[in-house]
Amino acid sequence: MKKTSSALSIPQVLILLAIYILPLMFFGINAAGSGELPYALIYGLYLLTLLFLMFKTGKISKYRRIFFVSMALLFFPAFIHDLIIERGTMLIPQSTVVNNENPFCHIVIPITMIPMILKKMVIFPGRLMGHYTSIYSMLVIWVFMTISLGRGWCSWVCFYGGWDDGCSRISQKTKLHMDNRAPWIRNLPKAMLLFVVLGSLITLTSIYCEWLCPFKLITEFESPTNLRNTVALILMIVLFFGTLIILPILSRRRVNCGLLCPFGAMQGLIGSKIAPFKVKMDKSLCISCGQCEKHCPSFSMGKNIRSSCTLCGECIDLCPTGALDIHLRGKKRIFPKAPAFFKELLQPRNLFILAAFTGGTIISYSFAIHSLKLLVNLF
Amino acid sequence: MIKRLFILILGLVSMVTVPMGFYMSRRYETFFHRALGLQVDPNYSGGTVIAQYYDDFRDDAGAGSLEYPLHQYYEEGTLDLLKYTVYQPLLDAPWSEEPHFWQLSVTMAHFSEHRDDLILRIYLDFMEGGSTSSPAPRQELVRFDQQHPWDLMAEIYAPRGQVYLYDSTGKVVDKIPLYENTEEQRYIIRLPLKGDLEQILDGRITYHAVITGFYDEISAFQPLRREASLRNSGGAADGRTPRIFDMLCIEDNSQQDILSAANPEIPFIPVIPGQIAQPSNSTYLEEIPGPTQQEIQAWENSLQKDDLDPMERGDLLFKLGRNVEALEYFTQLRKEDDNPLILAYLGTLTAQQAADKPVLEAVALVNKSFELFQEALAGNPPPRDRAYILIHRGHVSRHVPNSVFNKAVPGAQDFLGAAEILEPLGQDKSFIKELYLYAAHCYEIAEMEDLKELTLLKAKVIK
Secondary structure, rough: OOOOOOOOOOHHHHHHHHHHHHHHHHHHHHHHOOOOHHHHHHHHHHHHHHHHHHHOOHHHHHHHHHHHHHHHHHHHHHHHHHHHHHHHEEEEOOOHHHHHHHHHOOOOHHHHHHHHHHEEEOOOOOOOOOOOHHHHOOOOOOOOHHHHHHHHHHHHHOOOOHHHHHHHHOOOOOOOOOOOOOHHHHHHHHHHHHHHHHHHHHHOOOOHHHHHHHHHHOOOOOOOOOOOHHHHHHHHHHHHHHHHHHHHHHHOHHHHHHHHHHHHHHHHHHHHHHOOOEEEEOOOOOOOOHHHHOOOOOOOOOOEEEOOOOOOHHHEEEOOOOOOHHHHHHOOOOOOOOHHHHHOOOOOOOOHHHHHHHHHHHHHHHHHHHHHHHHHHHH | OOOHHHHHHHHHHHHHHHHHHHHHHHHHHHHHHHOOOOOEEEHHHOOOOOEEEEOOOOOOOOOOOOEEEOOOOOOOOOOOOEEEEEEOOOOOOOOOOOOOOOEEEEEOOOOOOOOOOOOEEEEEEOOOEEEHHHHHHHHOOOOOOOOOOOOOOEEEHHHHEEEEEEEOOOOOOEEOOOOEOOOOOEEEEEEOHHHHHHHHHOEEEEEEEEEEEEOOOOEEEOOOOOOOOOOOEEEEOOOOOOOOOOOOOOOOOOOOHHHOOOOOOOOOEEEOOOEEEEOOOOHHHHHHOOOHHHHHHHHHHHOOOOOHHHHHHHHHHHHHOOOOOHHHHHHHHHOOOOOOHHHHHHHHHHHHHHHHHHHHHHHHHHHHHHHHHHHHHHOOOOOOHHHHHHHHHHHHHOOOOHHOOOHHHHHHHHHHHHHHHHHHHHHHHHHHHHHHHHHHHHHHHHOHHHHHHHHHHHHHHHO
């Protein structure tokens, strides 16, 4: 087990795990349905192991990615299974639309935001209250998560993000170079956000959900019974394979999350301003090796660290001099003069990892244990 | 040190915020809803509600004596209509397989798992001609109002998840999906706006009759027996008892009265449909006529008379827009007379002064105006005077900025309250209608679209 300078001692790790285990147990037991407790325990142990390794080795990105990818892979079997049990199909039935029962995911927030503010109307056939996927519930979760994690959501909590994150590390070599500093790369997320928001405002329809969301392929989509829906389905397939699998493999970047996701762009604009945790560079330590810029999966490293940084930890792990780290309100160490044990224990990166990993844990628990049970039953 | 402690607390709070956000998300929903007041866009929820009619709970006993079959499968309340909702027709509705439709929904008292034997029919009259009978003879054993023969009937047959559309000749012309909302216990239908139904888009009045009964394969409505059995309904007076367990009863119609009117001599009884107007989005206030030149001239002439009643003189000055004179006149009159109506005129005239005054002064004048209205109402005026005071206050409420005074909704209530007082006193119907239109305008100012449209509907049916 290769350790870095940020690796913690066993007592330090145990203290942090003890803090983490409270929400883990609470939400784990709550999420477990009938006969799912063993799976909740297995998943809980899996998460504890990953967190232990993350703290013990000081390697954030590697174990985060394992967690993040497994979260994405465990999300869709449970979601699809539930859909099929409930509706008998992955297609969006009209009854769901008529009854406003479509799950409201976080990506819909920026799309519906302006009509919400201007007209107090939600341009989405979702349920207002009374469910974890209801509009208000998602808004509450988003507000709380944004306050604490900012755009960290996109690398730690989002149950979709693992697709392009995982694919971006399949290939060892970059076959398609996407220059972080190219103006079009820098501006595309904002342009995409603007296009989607204005388009939705003008048409009063959630155009991203209807036309551009690649995740509908692994969740739910409209029946291709007419030309419009058929075109939308084809577009969705192209976007799914193109932006979540092929381009990330070729470019070693998170093409969808980094460039095309309107929620990611919004979090970059809003979340990164609000949240107290940020990746900062100690320029006195930087030797300009370019590793961070070369390997940043979310196109966030240029001359400076951009607001689109998802705090994935890739650059921190790769930096040979330790110039990069997660800061809390500009501080790398909260109590620099405290004894080493506490100084290391309370460093912002540990607080952030605990917060973000807890977020991911809670959001993943409900579907992960359900999926594990399904997979076990399958074999 | 304090700063660093603060940073540590911030970090710890961030950590706590994450699980809190999830844990509390359901609890904070209500708080957020109160603060934000969001609604799903009507384009996604079937259109703006233009009318909701409530039917009595537990009146699913037809003429008062019908009984459900005795088998436990037939759960009480399955046929009990509670609410009937009519929506504004929608064109180009997003996410909808049928982009142009007219949504109607029926809420039931009980949504049994076993509702296979429910039959629910909505009869619609929206154009000339039509039928006054059921699609096939001897079904519900009712006849429809000759004033409103039905043109289209939607038959909700729950077990097949289908709605059959019949034309007035009794022919099935279309089959559309039935949507059920088990949580809200309602059936939802979306009538495609094609063929004859396109006509409703012109904002006409449509008439609705909603009835329920037990389905029977042979006669559509299960025949009734004197005594209920396991599979058959009971409580029939004779073979001609209407087979309707519940019907939409609105306005002053009592279900029992209507269904009890069954007479052995008259095999069919009428079902009175409800009137539901499609509000037009036109400038409805233009319907209110202003004074004609002749009227103004007549007022001027009357004002010259020496023997004019003091209140009438003041009213004429007011109506002629001689505000300064009117204010002086009523101020003087107030010293001599304790008629609360004087305070109402003074209230309006005081508020009118605010129009060209600086903000603070204007606010003070408007507040003073409402104090005068309050004083007038506190004087226990007779009903008609009370109504006129409410109208005065309503008009002031309608004109002052709602963002500052938040008076639009009370204004609407004033107009409606005045209408309620004046209607039984035999006030001219057109005047009552005007009050409803002003109330609708107040709701429009308050951005309460549903109430505005409902009030417009009420105004429209006043003839």
